[in-house]
Amino acid sequence: MLSYLLRRLAASVVILLLSSMMVFLMVAKSGDPLATLRLNPHIPKAVIAARSAQLHLNDPLPKRYWIWISNAIHGNFGLTIGNQPVAPQLWSHMVVTLEMVLIATAIAIVLAITIGVLSAIRQGRTFDTGAAFTNYLFISIPVFVLGLVLKEFVAIPINSAIGHTVLYTIGQQSPNLSGGFFSRFGNYAGHAVLPILTLILVVYPSWSIYQRSSMLEALDSDYVRLARAKGLRPSRVLIRHTLRNALIPVTTVIALDFAAILGGAILVEQVFSWQGMGTWFLGGITNLDVNTVQAYLLVTAFFIVLFNFIADILYGVLDPRIRYG
Amino acid sequence: MALMSRGGRLRTGATVVAAVAAAAGMAAGGTAVAARTPHSTHFAKTGSVTVALDETFPGFNVLTSTDNNYDLAQVINALWPSTFITTNKLTVVPNTQLLESVKQVSKNPQTIVYNLNPKAVWSDGVPINATDFIYNWHAQSGSSKWKDKGGKPYDDASTSGYNQIASVTGSNGGHTVTVKFKTPFADWKSLFSPIVPAHIAQKVGWNTGFNNWRNVISGAWYEISKYKQNQFLVLKRNPKYYSTPANIPTINFSWVSTDDSEPTGLQSGELDVIAPASVSQSLVLQANRVKNTDHAVIPGLEFEHFDFNEANPYLAKVQVRQAIAYGTDRAQMIADTVGSMLKGTKPLGNRMLMPNQPGYVNNGKAYANPNPNKAKALLESLGWKMVGGYFEPNYGPEAGQPLTFTISSTTGNPIRQETEQLFQAQMAQIGIKINIQNYDASTLFGTNLPTGQYDITEFAWVQTAFVSGNESIYCSYTLSQLCGANWVHYANATVTKLVIAGASAVNPQAEINDYNRADAILWKDMVTLPLYQKPQYYAWTNKLGGILPNASSSGITWNINDWYLK
Numbered sequence: 001m002l003s004y005l006l007r008r009l010a011a012s013v014v015i016l017l018l019s020s021m022m023v024f025l026m027v028a029k030s031g032d033p034l035a036t037l038r039l040n041p042h043i044p045k046a047v048i049a050a051r052s053a054q055l056h057l058n059d060p061l062p063k064r065y066w067i068w069i070s071n072a073i074h075g076n077f078g079l080t081i082g083n084q085p086v087a088p089q090l091w092s093h094m095v096v097t098l099e100m101v102l103i104a105t106a107i108a109i110v111l112a113i114t115i116g117v118l119s120a121i122r123q124g125r126t127f128d129t130g131a132a133f134t135n136y137l138f139i140s141i142p143v144f145v146l147g148l149v150l151k152e153f154v155a156i157p158i159n160s161a162i163g164h165t166v167l168y169t170i171g172q173q174s175p176n177l178s179g180g181f182f183s184r185f186g187n188y189a190g191h192a193v194l195p196i197l198t199l200i201l202v203v204y205p206s207w208s209i210y211q212r213s214s215m216l217e218a219l220d221s222d223y224v225r226l227a228r229a230k231g232l233r234p235s236r237v238l239i240r241h242t243l244r245n246a247l248i249p250v251t252t253v254i255a256l257d258f259a260a261i262l263g264g265a266i267l268v269e270q271v272f273s274w275q276g277m278g279t280w281f282l283g284g285i286t287n288l289d290v291n292t293v294q295a296y297l298l299v300t301a302f303f304i305v306l307f308n309f310i311a312d313i314l315y316g317v318l319d320p321r322i323r324y325g
Numbered sequence: 326m327a328l329m330s331r332g333g334r335l336r337t338g339a340t341v342v343a344a345v346a347a348a349a350g351m352a353a354g355g356t357a358v359a360a361r362t363p364h365s366t367h368f369a370k371t372g373s374v375t376v377a378l379d380e381t382f383p384g385f386n387v388l389t390s391t392d393n394n395y396d397l398a399q400v401i402n403a404l405w406p407s408t409f410i411t412t413n414k415l416t417v418v419p420n421t422q423l424l425e426s427v428k429q430v431s432k433n434p435q436t437i438v439y440n441l442n443p444k445a446v447w448s449d450g451v452p453i454n455a456t457d458f459i460y461n462w463h464a465q466s467g468s469s470k471w472k473d474k475g476g477k478p479y480d481d482a483s484t485s486g487y488n489q490i491a492s493v494t495g496s497n498g499g500h501t502v503t504v505k506f507k508t509p510f511a512d513w514k515s516l517f518s519p520i521v522p523a524h525i526a527q528k529v530g531w532n533t534g535f536n537n538w539r540n541v542i543s544g545a546w547y548e549i550s551k552y553k554q555n556q557f558l559v560l561k562r563n564p565k566y567y568s569t570p571a572n573i574p575t576i577n578f579s580w581v582s583t584d585d586s587e588p589t590g591l592q593s594g595e596l597d598v599i600a601p602a603s604v605s606q607s608l609v610l611q612a613n614r615v616k617n618t619d620h621a622v623i624p625g626l627e628f629e630h631f632d633f634n635e636a637n638p639y640l641a642k643v644q645v646r647q648a649i650a651y652g653t654d655r656a657q658m659i660a661d662t663v664g665s666m667l668k669g670t671k672p673l674g675n676r677m678l679m680p681n682q683p684g685y686v687n688n689g690k691a692y693a694n695p696n697p698n699k700a701k702a703l704l705e706s707l708g709w710k711m712v713g714g715y716f717e718p719n720y721g722p723e724a725g726q727p728l729t730f731t732i733s734s735t736t737g738n739p740i741r742q743e744t745e746q747l748f749q750a751q752m753a754q755i756g757i758k759i760n761i762q763n764y765d766a767s768t769l770f771g772t773n774l775p776t777g778q779y780d781i782t783e784f785a786w787v788q789t790a791f792v793s794g795n796e797s798i799y800c801s802y803t804l805s806q807l808c809g810a811n812w813v814h815y816a817n818a819t820v821t822k823l824v825i826a827g828a829s830a831v832n833p834q835a836e837i838n839d840y841n842r843a844d845a846i847l848w849k850d851m852v853t854l855p856l857y858q859k860p861q862y863y864a865w866t867n868k869l870g871g872i873l874p875n876a877s878s879s880g881i882t883w884n885i886n887d888w889y890l891k
């Protein structure tokens with residue numbers, strides 16, 4: 001198991017390096033981040049030269065990449081084209097995104113497993129049919145459309161009915177927030193509900209479908225029939241023998257889907273004006289800000305690798321044959 | 326003069342002119358200030374307003390190339406004082422709360438005397454005086470004589486005007502400032518707007534010192550109370566303000582990622598004022614449906630236009646450019662694009678001044694209506710024959726082939742894409758084949774236009790109230806240092822002489838006359854084809870009063886001190 005994990009780790013590092021090189025080349029070659037300044041005849045040439053030197057724009061690409069990677073290893077991601085250190089921005093945006101993604105993922109996992117299990121044990125009945133309809137409905141709606149629909153048809157009517165804003169559509173908190181813990185918490189929650197709900201509704205359906213089919217397969221297996229024949233309690237058969245085995249494929253799907261969740265988060269952040277990694281990354285792309293894009297890529301890749309590791313470890317927990325094999 | 330971008334547009338003209346008191350009544354000739362009241366009848370003890378912002382900025386020094394953007398100017402209007410303001414009527418008036426008087430006392434050498442309000446202080450109690458003017462001149466002079474903290478060169482968005490100053494001196498305890506120019510500068514009212522606090526900038530640095538919001542002390546109505554980068558900014562009344570205080574105690578600025586989210590924010594009560602950077606029909610319809618709001622669509626100081634690259638062997642012929650202009654039905658383009666948003670939008674007749682600016686003259690009357698027959702006659706006058714519906718040149722790389730040009734603009738702009746398609750169809754009627762090839766803004770403005778890799782392009786210039794900002798666009802491209810924004814490879818000694826003379830005129834009317842004469846020649850030579858003024862859209866909750874949308878770069882917050890809660 002350990003050697004397997006180490007091999008995975010080594011492969012991940014190589015993939016990480018190669019992908020960072022490719023992204024660096026693509027962003028660095030796609031345009032001049034100081035183009036607008038160069039067009040302005042009134043900006044002294046010394047100013048532009050200083051900015052270019054600061055961003056290493058005059059250096060050859062391999063040298064620029066080497067400067068970036070050697071600094072990044074020490075936690076220094078360089079400067080943005082706005083002349084600010086990348087690292088503090090990265091951490092502050094990451095906190096925002098992780099808050100959304102982790103809460104949404106945790107709730108989506110519980111929802112997906114619950115609906116998947118209930119659909120499987122009530123196969124062909126009203127609940128199963130309703131769940132299938134809902135799953136495919138949410139799968140077919142693009143994330144940004146879903147966000148806009150929730151804003152327009154959930155937040156606005158509820159706020160209008162109550163007479164003041166309880167479901168917010170912009171940002172993570174109100175600008176001039178004051179008051180005690182509960183009023184502040186209420187404001188944070190009011191801002192978080194719709195973005196998190198959007199992300200949940202985008203990610204849970206496919207997991208739920210996997211969970212259902214995995215449960216159906218497990219319910220139809222010999223060991224479950226044997227457990228039933230031995231007279232075990234139905235709840236013990238369902239949880240201990242069926243669900244535990246049925247979770248293995250879903251775990252893989254959830255871990256592999258982490259990149260998709262981050263992709264979804266980019267759009268959710270845009271729709272709800274959350275200043276997370278996604279909004280930051282899009283700003284980096286728009287401004288041809290190589291250091292910002294690279295930092296995003298590195299951190300995203302790290303989390304994808306991390307989640308794959310977690311999946312590998314969970315396999316062992318859920319299936320002893322992997323742990324001791 | 327800075328090129329300030331907003332939403333992929335390029336801005337000409339003076340550096341951001343921060344808005345200040347809208348008190349009128351004092352001309353630049355030196356009239357005394359009217360008596361002031363302690364505070365206005367609309368003064369409120371509690372309440373707040375939230376304004377949407379869509380552009381982010383790394384720091385607060387709007388006069389650096391790094392931070393020079395439209396939305397930061399909206400914030401700085403409330404924080405740093407300016408000597409002059411651009412009103413919603415697009416006239417430039419002195420800030421009578423900062424200045425007791427201002428006067429051009431000599432034409433040769435051009436000399437301006439500013440008499441400051443002796444009560445004017447920064448929010449830390451330090452007086453606003455000649456020291457600030459001297460420092461702001463040094464920092465924006467472009468001279469290597471003066472350096473920023475740490476010996477670094479100053480990062481300036483513009484050195485225009487400041488680089489023509491010979492001296493800035495203080496007298497009367499620093500309350501009188503005398504500015505002498507080496508060479509005349511017509512748009513001297515654009516200078517010292519805003520004023521950066523010298524004693525802080527010298528300590529923390531001009532270039533990056535104001536990246537820390539705690540260094541951004543105030544010399545105007547509000548001061549920063551709370552800031553979370555790219556999320557929100559809270560301004561409270563400046564308790565040390567030296568004149569009539571602002572009516573509303575708290576102004577919140579809230580960042581919105583996409584313009585399309587702004588109407589929803591208005592509807593949900595999270596925003597009170599929106600001024601989206603890009604205006605579309607759907608956004609206008611959505612925002613207009615929001616109850617209890619007021620709206621305004623005004624023609625902006627921004628105009629769409631076609632540029633013809635005269636490095637192209639066929640576009641180098643004036644007859645070809647004129648034929649294209651005669652074949653272009655601008656009225657139809659307007660009707661099919663922005664016409665429904667802003668009724669009364671007409672084809673533009675001037676490149677230097679917009680119809681809502683003083684001094685506008687319609688120099689493009691000859692092209693007011695399309696004339697396809699005249700267009701064809703012009704192409705035939707070159708000896709070209711129409712074959713299979715298209716003219717074929719008799720020389721150059723396309724000899725014996727259909728006359729073909731490529732039009733390029735920025736990707737992701739539906740209005741421009743629709744305009745290009747209409748242009749393509751209209752040119753087909755006069756025997757010119759048009760291909761469409763668009764690029765992202767950084768490629769178009771960063772590579773294609775400066776290096777001449779285009780035939781025809783469409784984009785927008787954003788003007789300010791100061792007409793000399795056009796100098797670098799239309800003077801001869803051979804003067805690369807001065808005329809870096811002349812991407813059409815046009816050279817005309819008379820136009821060059823007029824725009825340079827206009828920029829140096831000490832009489833504002835003489836400047837306008839020179840630029841209008843230059844524009845008339847540009848129409849005759851059909852260097853570029855102005856299309857229309859772009860509309861600007863504003864919406865605000867009707868609990869707010871005093872809002873006067875301003876088409877200049879001063880923006881909607883130009884009179885933020887006069888806003889009030891109903």
